[in-house]
Amino acid sequence: MAKPSIPKGTRDFGPVEMAKRNYIFNTIREVYSLYGFQQIETPSMETLSTLMGKYGEEGDKLLFKILNSGDFMSKVSDDELSERNALHLAARLCEKGLRYDLTVPFARYVVMHREELQLPFKRYQIQPVWRADRPQKGRYREFYQCDADVVGSDSLLNEVELMQIIDEVFKRFGIRVVIKINNRKILSGIAEVIGAADKMVDITVAIDKLDKIGIDNVNAELQSSGLSEEQIARLQPIILLKGSNEEKLNTIAEVLKDSETGMTGIEELRTIFSYLNIISENATTPINYELDLTLARGLNYYTGAIFEVKALDVEMGSITGGGRYDNLTGIFGMPGLSGVGISFGADRIYDVLNTLDLYPTDSLQSTQLLFINFGERETAYCMPVISSARANGIRTELYPDAAKMKKQMGYANTKQIPFVAIAGEDEIKAGKITLKDMLSGTQQLLSPEELVSVVSNK
Numbered sequence: 001m002a003k004p005s006i007p008k009g010t011r012d013f014g015p016v017e018m019a020k021r022n023y024i025f026n027t028i029r030e031v032y033s034l035y036g037f038q039q040i041e042t043p044s045m046e047t048l049s050t051l052m053g054k055y056g057e058e059g060d061k062l063l064f065k066i067l068n069s070g071d072f073m074s075k076v077s078d079d080e081l082s083e084r085n086a087l088h089l090a091a092r093l094c095e096k097g098l099r100y101d102l103t104v105p106f107a108r109y110v111v112m113h114r115e116e117l118q119l120p121f122k123r124y125q126i127q128p129v130w131r132a133d134r135p136q137k138g139r140y141r142e143f144y145q146c147d148a149d150v151v152g153s154d155s156l157l158n159e160v161e162l163m164q165i166i167d168e169v170f171k172r173f174g175i176r177v178v179i180k181i182n183n184r185k186i187l188s189g190i191a192e193v194i195g196a197a198d199k200m201v202d203i204t205v206a207i208d209k210l211d212k213i214g215i216d217n218v219n220a221e222l223q224s225s226g227l228s229e230e231q232i233a234r235l236q237p238i239i240l241l242k243g244s245n246e247e248k249l250n251t252i253a254e255v256l257k258d259s260e261t262g263m264t265g266i267e268e269l270r271t272i273f274s275y276l277n278i279i280s281e282n283a284t285t286p287i288n289y290e291l292d293l294t295l296a297r298g299l300n301y302y303t304g305a306i307f308e309v310k311a312l313d314v315e316m317g318s319i320t321g322g323g324r325y326d327n328l329t330g331i332f333g334m335p336g337l338s339g340v341g342i343s344f345g346a347d348r349i350y351d352v353l354n355t356l357d358l359y360p361t362d363s364l365q366s367t368q369l370l371f372i373n374f375g376e377r378e379t380a381y382c383m384p385v386i387s388s389a390r391a392n393g394i395r396t397e398l399y400p401d402a403a404k405m406k407k408q409m410g411y412a413n414t415k416q417i418p419f420v421a422i423a424g425e426d427e428i429k430a431g432k433i434t435l436k437d438m439l440s441g442t443q444q445l446l447s448p449e450e451l452v453s454v455v456s457n458k
Helices: 015-034 055-063 079-081 086-093 103-110 157-173 186-195 197-207 212-222 230-241 245-255 262-279 328-332 346-357 377-390 404-412 427-431 447-457
Strands: 045-047 065-067 094-097 121-130 142-151 177-182 289-291 304-311 319-327 338-344 368-369 396-398 421-422 433-437 443-446
Touching: 015 055, 015 157, 015 346, 045 103, 079 230, 094 103, 103 121, 103 142, 103 177, 103 328, 103 338, 121 157, 121 186, 142 157, 142 346, 157 262, 157 319, 177 186, 177 262, 186 197, 186 230, 186 245, 186 262, 186 328, 197 212, 197 230, 212 230, 245 262, 245 289, 245 427, 262 289, 338 346, 368 404, 377 427, 377 447, 433 447, 443 447
Parallel strands: 177 289, 368 396, 368 421
Antiparallel strands: 045 094, 065 094, 121 142, 142 338, 177 304, 304 319, 319 338, 421 433, 433 443
């Protein structure tokens, strides 16, 4: 029989891995809650009509489609099969797909539940998403996103608050990051002033790849999109702009002075930066952010500020991203509802924390206290103490079998359980329990109350 396997781009997670992942999810969840965000969940699958056309042509190709149930071939003719048109057949055979991200399902949720929501609505969502992508380091076909969005408010204070959330989460993780910020209105203005307003999507998709493929390949892609050599030449100083955030803004403002859209984007960034500066002045560690004009965020629905986070101490792609989308709900019949959101890439954060070995020791421990099993009489003596320990929040186990002491202690060592409780004949006579500290090797003879107190305070 062939050895079982899992699809490429997916992973199993054992107890240690899950402890690490729960540390990530719980940290993000705590920070979201601090800022007043409420949790929702949406189905793993959505109708294809909800998903298709929301992520651009490339995104549509990466949707996992689900075959209709029952006799899904009954409505497909022999002629259609013989044509072997994959896209046409998929449309006939599939009505549903696995969600590509959490933002489009959220927009669908807002439209469906509009009458129940108090605007502005601040939601967070921690669930898996699926993309039919080519697996590689840091890129998976199934992965979790941890999103926070605000809809129903145009205020740039929402962008500022999301930057604070990003900063707080990564400070809690101990990961040094830089938050890269740009504005799609600036990119639109750039396309406008070089005389290629109709090529805005092609330009943003190309320059978004600068870090991955280099300037020469970006220019080749721009040329293949139909930009002239003169237009590409005018883009070079903009793409490669250097200096402080203020210097970059001043330079690009001069370039875009005749573009109303571009200047609006610049003013939006000036407002965001001014608030971030005020916050940083009163913080122990300032928020590390920079204007990056090569940042484009490939998704078509962004209309304002866009963000991306890079770890400074490990080679990894974006570990958080997001931006403002002024009319995403318009595609579902509710135009004009503004939104802005971020998404933490939990799987990439997991890899960064592993690489830098930044997990707190206590986040990886499951059981704190193990009671050794010597038999029925000893177990009966320990039962009330075990109940008391659990009642006081101590994660406690009783070894289920009266196995040899060496085997039970080996179990404690393998699971890295810090304390072992031993109650044999002598302890029972004295009404005590021996508590062994597995790290130091020291032992104490304690009353049940003292044992609970000692372990609780460690």
